[in-house]
Amino acid sequence: MDCDILIIGAGPAGLSAAIYAGRAGFQTIMLEKIGSGGQMMLTDKIDNYPGFPEGIAGFDLQNKMLLQAKKFGAKLVYAEVSEIKKTSEGFSVVLSDGKVMTAGSVIVAVGASHRTLGVPGETELANKGVSYCGTCDGPFFRAKKTVVVGGGDSALTEAIFIAKFAKEVTIVHRRDRFRAVHSLIKQVEATANIKTKMNATVEEICGTDSVTGVVLKDTVSGEKTDFETDGVFIFTGLLPATTFLPAEILDGQKYIVTNEKMETAIAGLYAAGDARSGAFRQVICAASDGATAANYAGEWLEAQRGNAYGK
Numbered sequence: 001m002d003c004d005i006l007i008i009g010a011g012p013a014g015l016s017a018a019i020y021a022g023r024a025g026f027q028t029i030m031l032e033k034i035g036s037g038g039q040m041m042l043t044d045k046i047d048n049y050p051g052f053p054e055g056i057a058g059f060d061l062q063n064k065m066l067l068q069a070k071k072f073g074a075k076l077v078y079a080e081v082s083e084i085k086k087t088s089e090g091f092s093v094v095l096s097d098g099k100v101m102t103a104g105s106v107i108v109a110v111g112a113s114h115r116t117l118g119v120p121g122e123t124e125l126a127n128k129g130v131s132y133c134g135t136c137d138g139p140f141f142r143a144k145k146t147v148v149v150g151g152g153d154s155a156l157t158e159a160i161f162i163a164k165f166a167k168e169v170t171i172v173h174r175r176d177r178f179r180a181v182h183s184l185i186k187q188v189e190a191t192a193n194i195k196t197k198m199n200a201t202v203e204e205i206c207g208t209d210s211v212t213g214v215v216l217k218d219t220v221s222g223e224k225t226d227f228e229t230d231g232v233f234i235f236t237g238l239l240p241a242t243t244f245l246p247a248e249i250l251d252g253q254k255y256i257v258t259n260e261k262m263e264t265a266i267a268g269l270y271a272a273g274d275a276r277s278g279a280f281r282q283v284i285c286a287a288s289d290g291a292t293a294a295n296y297a298g299e300w301l302e303a304q305r306g307n308a309y310g311k
């Protein structure tokens with residue numbers, strides 16, 4: 001057995017699970033495809049995580065969580081998972097390079113990735129003015145015109161960040177009201193260089209070597225207009241990264257179904273964070289899910305080994 005508890009994903013849910021599992025004395029390994037932190041790494045400042053009244057950079061928060069997980073003995077291994085199989089001893093996890101890791105219990109904390117718009121020009125102009133990360137790419141648009149697509153918390157948070165650099169940010173939203181929380185809407189309204197185009201969709205992203213504009217469609221009148229811009233930032237929601245998981249643990253939108261103990265329909269397999277069905281997608285909730293999953297995964301393991309808590 002490679003470890004007691006294998007955690008897939010090292011965002012806030014996976015890192016918190018690792019802190020709790022490691023601290024409880026379980027051999028713990030986190031598998032991560034690219035780098036720890038998940039979507040925290042795409043966030044300039046997190047100002048609603050308790051304990052940081054001035055806010056904290058996403059990078060710094062992930063760094064502190066990773067240090068804490070390692071302090072309790074959790075290991076971070078860079079690998080992508082392609083399949084999970086239940087075995088008589090626990091689980092075997094197949095990696096994309098064909099290697100197999102074994103564990104008593106598994107916590108899936110894979111999070112979600114950005115949704116694309118699917119319009120002409122989006123793929124062709126990716127990294128040539130089309131971006132899905134304001135924190136990463138916003139500074140490249142100093143004194144330039146940008147469009148932000150979407151009306152949720154991500155779109156407004158990122159628009160506020162990009163506006164620190166850009167000459168003008170235009171938020172294009174398909175409805176007449178934002179989905180984002182009131183405080184973000186207030187901040188957007190108070191930022192002089194952020195404009196909004198409501199009831200509008202981006203139909204095409206134009207340009208050859210770089211973005212030069214977009215074609216907007218008014219969703220009420222159907223009228224199409226050309227709109228000049230140097231960049232297009234797309235924040236139209238998330239897709240759970242769950243394609244490698246068995247269908248029996250997923251809902252219709254491919255999110256993982258759990259109960260309040262973070263148990264899935266497969267005994268010994270737990271889920272935590274943004275990939276979980278019905279999750280409130282916040283860093284603190286992911287952290288809470290991770291702690292809960294680690295606690296019950298530990299209890300389950302102990303029970304399997306005939307060493308239940310309290311004995």
Ligand code: NAP
Pocket residue numbers: 048116117149150151152153154155157173174175178179201235236237238280281282
């Ligand atoms: P989201 O809340 O799902 O919002 C997606 C936005 O994109 C919606 O406004 C949606 O429009 C729009 N949209 C979806 N498909 C579209 C399309 N094809 N064309 C045009 N617009 C489209 O996603 P999110 O903003 O990425 O947030 C994801 C989760 O993370 C949420 O739970 C959010 O609360 C959380 N989050 C929290 C914070 C924070 O607390 N500071 C920051 C970022 C994210 P409709 O409104 O019309 O559906």
